[in-house]
Amino acid sequence: MSQEFYARKILPKHIKEIKALEEHYHRRFRFQEDGDPSHDLLVLVHPAQSPDLNPIEAL
Structure with missing residues (x-):
């Protein structure tokens, strides 16, 4: 894509x-996006390991 x-x-x-x-x-x-740099869009920066902002982490 x-x-x-x-x-x-x-x-x-x-x-x-x-x-x-x-x-x-x-x-x-x-x-919230996955942070893939290929999207090249200005997004809210957040820590990737944050359990509050990364609901799939617990899975």
Whole structure:
């Protein structure tokens, strides 16, 4: 998957869903990505090992 495909086709769908959730619940949501540098997008920096921000870690 190229970063162009991701940014044009995949990411907008997630952003649309997040906006709908924010409207419905009247609160802010954050979209956490895997940190793959090929996405080349400005994202919230977070520690990869944080159990609070990395729900799959416990699995």
